[in-house]
Amino acid sequence: MQAADWFPVFLSLKVAVLATLSSLLLGVPLAFLLARRRLPAHNLISAVTTLPMVLPPTVLGYYLLLVIGRQSPIGRLLEGWGITLVFTWQAAVLAATVVAVPLVIRSVQAAFEAVDPTLEAAARTLGRSEFAIFMTVTVPLAWHGILAGTVLAFTRAMGEFGATLMVAGNIPGRTQTLSVAIYDAVQAGNNSLANLLVLLISLISVAVLVVLTRVAGGRRW
């Protein structure tokens, strides 16, 4: 295997890590708000954040293209700053984030809802700030759900295909992720490469799962 062939592996890892981080950054606060506050457009927000889970990835990718494409207002704004998103690896991160966020919100919201609000009330009467309470009471008690969401988000981002292909394309050495490379290899009849890549992605996913369950198992009270 030549050096260039490792590119999809590193790209997929980079995309998955960044997408997991950004879906946590986006999903955890949103999940907290959905679990604890009665938001003005509660059901709407809940529905919109679930949508990526029910839409086919290609359809999602197409919507993303409409939003960030060169003809769209956002695309043109970015263009004005000299940024083009479409057909870059950053677009792959965006696509993976969008498909991973609902998974984070789902499991983290359920975990937050399972935390007894009386504990937060008790912390308030003890004079702690809302942020301190969130970090020292809510998050530690919802830890398992947050971890589960992280695992789901990472593996989903790792395997993302449809939406990524739509917005990032299939440019070898630039935007070709592992999943896309597998598809490419099978199309080209390169079965040995396909086998290798499939084995790799399976190993990575299982390894992540094992490591994270270990970490979760070590945290008990």
Added chain:
Amino acid sequence: MVSLLICQIEKRLGSFHLSIDLRVDDHVTALFGPSGSGKSLTMQAIAGLMTPDSGEIQIGDRTVYHAEKRINLPPQERRVGYLFQNYALFPHMTVAANIAYGLHRLPRDEREQRVADAIAAVRLTGLERRRPAQLSGGQQQRVALARALVTRPDILLLDEPFAALDQSIRQELHGQLMELLRELPVPTLLVTHQLEEAYALSRTIAVYQAGRILQVGPRDQVYGKPYSMGVAAQVGFTNEIPGVVIETGNGSTRIRACGLDLLAPETPFRVGQSVICAIRPEHVMLVRKDMDRSGRSGTVIPGRILDELMYGGDLVLRFRPEPTGSGEPVPDLRVVIPSYVYERLGMATEKRWEVALHPAYLLVFAAPEPLHGNEGREEHEPGTFSAE
């Protein structure tokens, strides 16, 4: 004198309406009443966990809530110690970390000293590194108490502190809590729906019903001289007989009730007025058959015992009076006697007895305005059953 607490608030929650004006000067005040009468809601309002619709709350000389002046301090700034019903200990923290949680602003060594002192004060030394799940219910209660007090709050709120505990250890813990509270210079509110608890732990009792406070006063006054039938029923006057005043004067009142002639102390009621006579089950005297009855005062009622319930060392009997021939049957009476009396008199086999209602034990209240339809205790307090 400045009240330690002024809590004059209104809050509507669906069909429930909390409307109270509570002023506390004493050290331990019990908020007593049935579940859902607004006791816990009052505590939440004081702690800032619930915002009332209107009114004001003052803790000591600080106004923590004032609807018109738009003052509404967050719970963080109210300096209230709150002991929750299930204690709300942080399950992922040790005993020491739980207690230290509110001392985050103190330097490390001072914090550790305060925690150590608090642990010693509630006699938990040696358990610092335990998690709440590894403690007994009584120990958890003490951790929660230490955590609430270590920040030196201006007022301590105890929300049903014994509800999460087994009946068998409650009495012992009542004593322990009493001891701890006596040493504290902090005014305390105690929510309970158990009369014995309110009586044992507080000097002042506020009787709640359906979002209102029916009576506030020293515990003996509330217990012995309730203002109204609503309060009387809650503090244990569970026998009620309706009647009409037929004679007044000479320091006594004569009442015709369901064909019975009842004698009661002097009352402000006029002849012809409809009243309710109330008496505690423990004040209904069983007339012993083996003793001379002459010289006994009060009304003697023959009847039979329908059923009996063992409760602690006492027996609660349901006594059905014989028909008086007046058409209106006398309501069944609850009678409490110690179990040794029950055994001594052979009451297990003999069911026909006479009971005596002594005038000194009878309380007389104005009958409620005639309301059609619904029967119930609330009727005696026409102004108080708007909610629920």
